[in-house]
Amino acid sequence: MQNNTFSGESLRQKLIVLDEIGSTNDYLKSKLSNFKPLPEWTAIMAKNQTMGRGQRQNSWKSEPNSNITFSFVIYPNHLSLQQHFTLNMLVSLGIIDWLMSLHIDSTIKWPNDIMIGNKKISGILIENISNSKEIRQSIIGIGVNVNQKQFSEEFSNRASSILNETGIFIEDLESECLNLLTFIAKRVESHKKNILTDKDLLTEYNNNLFRRDIPAFYSSGNISFEATLVKVDGNGQLYLRTKEEVKTYYFKEVVFQMQ
Known part of the structure; x- marks a missing residue:
């Protein structure tokens, strides 16, 4: 440039x-x-x-x-x-x-x-x-x-x-x-x-993601859970790994819980 x-x-x-x-x-x-x-x-x-x-x-x-x-x-x-x-x-x-x-x-x-x-x-x-x-x-x-x-x-x-x-x-x-x-x-x-x-x-x-690969607490609806942030894809989906599985969330579907 x-x-x-x-x-x-x-x-x-x-x-x-x-x-x-x-x-x-x-x-x-x-x-x-x-x-x-x-x-x-x-x-x-x-x-x-x-x-x-x-x-x-x-x-x-x-x-x-x-x-x-x-x-x-x-x-x-x-x-x-x-x-x-x-x-x-x-x-x-x-x-x-x-x-x-x-x-x-x-x-x-x-x-x-x-x-x-x-x-x-x-x-x-x-x-x-x-x-x-x-x-x-x-x-x-x-x-x-x-x-x-x-x-x-x-x-x-x-x-x-x-x-x-x-x-x-x-x-x-x-x-x-x-x-x-x-x-x-x-x-x-x-x-x-x-x-x-x-x-x-x-x-x-x-x-440059905050707390990537570090276990943290999240909430989705009325459910709180511990997970590890794996990545974000090109569509903006967040990938979280729990003990059972890796789940994806779009904006507003999950909230990071600050301790």
């Missing part, structure tokens, strides 16, 4: 920073509803996001002026409907790449929570518009807990921030948002040009 294709400077003109907004995903959707299409990689960053959303309809609580909360739009028409999980893997690994550039080790808790140690520091929300053959448009929202020190009792046992977990304070949140967007763009474009193959992408994703 050409070095200048997705530099921070080339993306800077596409980043819109707002002081306060309810949801960056919702704001971007409202802009996309206009007749004139937005350029790919247009991004909305909120210094204070008051109504952030995550997967499973969960809310994303964020302290003002302390974190990176943003959404961006891409048009991944090289991906078929069956490849919806590919986008999830590309974005997750883009965040892992960015954290690695800051010398921070992290993992992916299936399907797309980013963990430092045993604490979640980042979440992803992907909303796609598709036709009968391909994904036409994706709005991707990302929240990263960066400098936040305090978390409510409800979240403190499972959520944290880069500062709390590593001691690293990031002063310029806007610049780091651009850096993060650049790492994600490199992943997406590398896959689009087949520099990053589906096979290699899936291997990287599995190699």
